Amino acid sequence: MKFATKLIHNSSSKDPHTGAVSVPIYQVSTFHQENIEAMGEYDYSRSGNPTRKSLEGTIAELEGGSAGFAFASGMAAITSVLLTFSKGDHILVGKDIYGGTYRACTSILKDHGVEVTFVDAQDLQDIEKNIQNNTKGLYLETPSNPLLKVTDLKGAIALAKKHNLIVMVDNTFLSPYLQRPLELGVDIVMHSATKFIGGHSDVVGGLVVVKDSSLANKIYKLQNTIGAILGPQDSWLLLRGLKTLKVRMDYQQKSAMKLAEWLLNHESVAEVFYLGLQHHEGRDIHFSQASGPGAVLSFKMKSVELTKAFLKAIRLPAVAVSLGGIETIVSYPVLMSHASIPKEEREKLGITEELIRVSLGLEDVEDLIADFNQAMEVRI
Numbered sequence: 265m266k267f268a269t270k271l272i273h274n275s276s277s278k279d280p281h282t283g284a285v286s287v288p289i290y291q292v293s294t295f296h297q298e299n300i301e302a303m304g305e306y307d308y309s310r311s312g313n314p315t316r317k318s319l320e321g322t323i324a325e326l327e328g329g330s331a332g333f334a335f336a337s338g339m340a341a342i343t344s345v346l347l348t349f350s351k352g353d354h355i356l357v358g359k360d361i362y363g364g365t366y367r368a369c370t371s372i373l374k375d376h377g378v379e380v381t382f383v384d385a386q387d388l389q390d391i392e393k394n395i396q397n398n399t400k401g402l403y404l405e406t407p408s409n410p411l412l413k414v415t416d417l418k419g420a421i422a423l424a425k426k427h428n429l430i431v432m433v434d435n436t437f438l439s440p441y442l443q444r445p446l447e448l449g450v451d452i453v454m455h456s457a458t459k460f461i462g463g464h465s466d467v468v469g470g471l472v473v474v475k476d477s478s479l480a481n482k483i484y485k486l487q488n489t490i491g492a493i494l495g496p497q498d499s500w501l502l503l504r505g506l507k508t509l510k511v512r513m514d515y516q517q518k519s520a521m522k523l524a525e526w527l528l529n530h531e532s533v534a535e536v537f538y539l540g541l542q543h544h545e546g547r548d549i550h551f552s553q554a555s556g557p558g559a560v561l562s563f564k565m566k567s568v569e570l571t572k573a574f575l576k577a578i579r580l581p582a583v584a585v586s587l588g589g590i591e592t593i594v595s596y597p598v599l600m601s602h603a604s605i606p607k608e609e610r611e612k613l614g615i616t617e618e619l620i621r622v623s624l625g626l627e628d629v630e631d632l633i634a635d636f637n638q639a640m641e642v643r644i
Contacts, residue, residue, distance in 0.1 A: 267326075267441055268510045276321035287318040289500045311488050315496040319471075319503050323455075326440040326506070328447045329473035331480035333487050334499055338436065338456025339364045340492035341470025343372060345432055345452055346403075348482045351377030355401035356394055358385030358415065360408030360613055362434070363602040369403075385415040386546065392423055401430040407437055407550065410562045410597045410621040411614055412537045414546025417553050421449040430479070436460070436588075441510050443554040446475055452483075457502050459588030459623075460559070463512055467501040469494045512590070512626065516559030519629040523622065524561050526633050532570050532640045534618065537562040560587055562597075564618040570640075571596075571618050577642035580627060580635040587623030592632055595621040 265273070279287050290313055295306040306312050316334050324332035335341040342365055349355060357369055359382045369380045384390040385404050402424045406415040417433070424431045432452040433445040439460045445453050455461055457469040474480050487493060494502075517540070524538035539550050539557035550557070565571040575583055581592040585600045595601060602615050610616070624632075 270326060271507055271509055274322055274325050276318040276325070287315055287500065287503060289496050290314045291496050309496070310491050310493055313493075313496050313499070315503075316494055316499040319494070319499040322503060322506060323440070323457075323461075323471045324473050326444075327435075327453050327473040328440075328444050328475075329453070330475050330477065331473070331484075333472040333483050334457075334494035334502070335470035335472065335487065336492045336494055337468050338454070338458055338470040339368065340490075341454050341456075341472045342434070343368050344483060344486045344490065344492065345454055345472055346373055346378075347376070347486055348430075348479070349373070349376075349378045349400055352398060353400040354379040354381065354396050354398045355403060356381050356383050356391060356399060356429075357403040358383060358405055358408065360385065360411060360413050361403070361405050362409045363597075363604040365403075365405075365434070366602075367604040385420070386413055388416065388419050388423055391420060395427050395429070399427065399429060401432060403432045403434075405434045405437075406443075406553075407539060407546075407558065407560075409437065409601065410537075410560075410595075410619065412437075412539055412544070412558075412560070412562065414539070414550045416549050417445060417448050417450065425449070437560055438554055438556070438558050439509060439513065441513055442556040442558060445553075446473065448553060451476060451479060458586060460513060461505055461509065461588075462502050463505040463508065463588060463590060464501075465582075465586065465589035465591065465593075467498045467505070469498050469502055471502075513556070513559055515626060516624045517556050519624040519627075519632065520557065520559045520561050520622075522629045523624065523632060523636070524563075526636070527561075527563050530637075530640060532566055532574075533563050534566045535564040559624045560621065561624075562619055562621045564616065565620065566618070568617045571620060573642045574620070574639045577639035578635060579639070580632060581622070581625075587621070589623070590626045592625035592627055593623045595623070597621055 320332035381394045430451045433450045436456045453473045455471040457471045521540045527536045538561035581594040
């Protein structure tokens with residue numbers, strides 16, 4: 265079954281009790297037990313809910329995993345995965361990561377006695393030389409946020425397996441439509457489902473998928489104990505969003521390509537970062553492990569003044585945090601997604617005050633280009 269069909273027709277797409285083609289919202293906190301000595305599958309919605317179960321089954325099937333877990337946010341999902349490590353453990357984390365993940369690694373994990381070393385995930389030698397006797401995990405984003413740097417997943421997985429490391433990948437930017445890391449040998453995949461999976465900027469959620477049953481047990485224990493679960497209505501919204509994932513991303517990718525090519529030729533733009541462009545570093549590796557460039561690009565203006573003028577003048581897109589919605593979203597990483605990373609670290613990574621990130625929506629790209637053009641002409 266091809267991916268587009270699987271989005272609509274999967275093992276969790278219909279209500280098993282009524283045959284409803286949209287799984288109902290089981291807006292309930294607790295469940296009556298007919299026999300107290302033989303409890304039913306559901307007893308309390310923190311521990312399990314039929315709507316959430318449908319979402320968890322769907323994302324597991326789409327990613328090629330054995331179990332899925334739905335959390336209250338992407339950061340709840342990521343932090344829960346990180347908390348599977350214990351005091352005395354050491355993990356390697358790619359330097360190019362979302363600011364919230366950086367904050368979790370440098371505060372929550374540190375407070376729990378887990379050591380973190382940030383590595384250049386594009387350089388397999390840098391990963392290997394930082395592996396210690398107590399190293400237990402490798403955390404990656406590919407493509408990275410916001411400069412779309414690419415990690416060779418097959419190479420990183422082979423290296424990690426040699427040292428018995430658990431490999432974790434944030435797959436938010438591409439979704440299971442364009443990249444399925446579990447099929448390459450990754451152990452845990454995470455999503456901020458707020459983004460492309462939800463797709464409409466109307467729900468906050470996080471998803472985790474695993475293959476191994478022991479990892480599944482660990483993550484379920486954390487999900488149930490901490491209680492950062494996704495509610496039934498939000499679970500239903502994500503199920504609805506998933507059904508149009510392919511058609512949305514197909515359109516958004518085409519628009520991203522046209523906008524990237526236009527930006528590349530504008531006199532006010534210094535650099536453009538997009539995996540669809542032939543010159544993008546790591547492009548060949550990316551297309552060996554993914555089937556599309558995605559719908560997010562970044563670019564640098566030639567000065568901070570031009571950058572700020574553009575952000576004030578742009579009209580159609582939302583100037584906001586987040587990405588993956590039906591509306592184009594323009595983001596300023598140094599004050600938004602990556603504000604929690606110290607300035608000196610951001611600048612080493614290339615996340616400077618001239619950098620703008622764009623997530624393409626479903627508008628007509630010609631209207632977007634016209635708006636970008638007028639905004640580039642404005643001066644402070």
